Amino acid sequence: MKLYTFFRSSASFRVRIALNLKNIPYDQAPIHLRRGGGEQLMAAYKAINPQALVPALEDNGSILTQSLAIIEYLEEKYPQPPILPTDPADKALVRSMAMVIACEVHPIQNLRVLNYVKATYNQTDAQVNQWAQHWIDLGLAALEQMIGAQSKRGKFCFGDSPTLADICLVPQLGNARRYGCDLAKYASILEIEKNCMALPAFAAAAPEKQPDAE
Numbered sequence: 681m682k683l684y685t686f687f688r689s690s691a692s693f694r695v696r697i698a699l700n701l702k703n704i705p706y707d708q709a710p711i712h713l714r715r716g717g718g719e720q721l722m723a724a725y726k727a728i729n730p731q732a733l734v735p736a737l738e739d740n741g742s743i744l745t746q747s748l749a750i751i752e753y754l755e756e757k758y759p760q761p762p763i764l765p766t767d768p769a770d771k772a773l774v775r776s777m778a779m780v781i782a783c784e785v786h787p788i789q790n791l792r793v794l795n796y797v798k799a800t801y802n803q804t805d806a807q808v809n810q811w812a813q814h815w816i817d818l819g820l821a822a823l824e825q826m827i828g829a830q831s832k833r834g835k836f837c838f839g840d841s842p843t844l845a846d847i848c849l850v851p852q853l854g855n856a857r858r859y860g861c862d863l864a865k866y867a868s869i870l871e872i873e874k875n876c877m878a879l880p881a882f883a884a885a886a887p888e889k890q891p892d893a894e
């Protein structure tokens with residue numbers, strides 16, 4: 681299995697966590713998102729992922745893109761340990777928490793979006809950071825409320841073992857700090873992050889632990 685990844689990419693971080701949780705060995709093919717204008721934009725990588733985004737996973741000659749699709753593929757192929765609950769309502773809840781991050785927050789503070797906002801609307805770095813902070817804050821506030829509102833909260837977003845929700849949440853917190861968000865008001869989220877990072881699967885997937893880390 682080969683993961684096209686960038687150490688600082690939070691979507692790649694998600695897949696690295698899932699691979700580690702399931703003890704799946706894999707090789708890394710680093711794609712630098714800034715070097716030379718961005719290796720993701722080069723023809724060689726666009727042949728792998730026409731969206732010019734990391735991650736992409738190569739397995740048995742197939743190339744998979746979109747971190748959530750990749751993680752669900754891993755969940756089906758390697759069901760142990762599970763990262764989704766079995767009850768349909770619980771599963772929908774975990775997916776909805778994951779999607780707060782993956783569908784609503786992350787896409788609008790992604791590198792290409794921020795670059796576009798900056799260049800097209802002539803914004804300063806401070807203004808662009810403010811944009812990122814706004815959307816991250818909105819999502820984290822909702823997630824903090826969702827975590828507190830359900831009865832199955834344990835050490836993690838849902839229950840006492842990590843799920844897809846934690847896999848999406850933890851990498852997003854790195855982005856939140858990078859853009860200067862104040863996380864102190866999210867007590868549950870910070871406690872969950874601490875519990876996740878105590879697990880080797882999360883710790884080993886962290887950006888600074890990757891071979892391409894700068």
Ligand SMILES: N[C@@H](CCC(=O)N[C@@H](CS)C(=O)NCC(=O)O)C(=O)O
Binds near residue numbers: 690691782790792
């Ligand atoms: N929805 C995609 C998002 C992938 C994505 O946005 N990746 C970012 C890094 S976290 C990227 O490759 N950005 C390159 C760019 O913005 O040019 C997924 O979950 O895989």
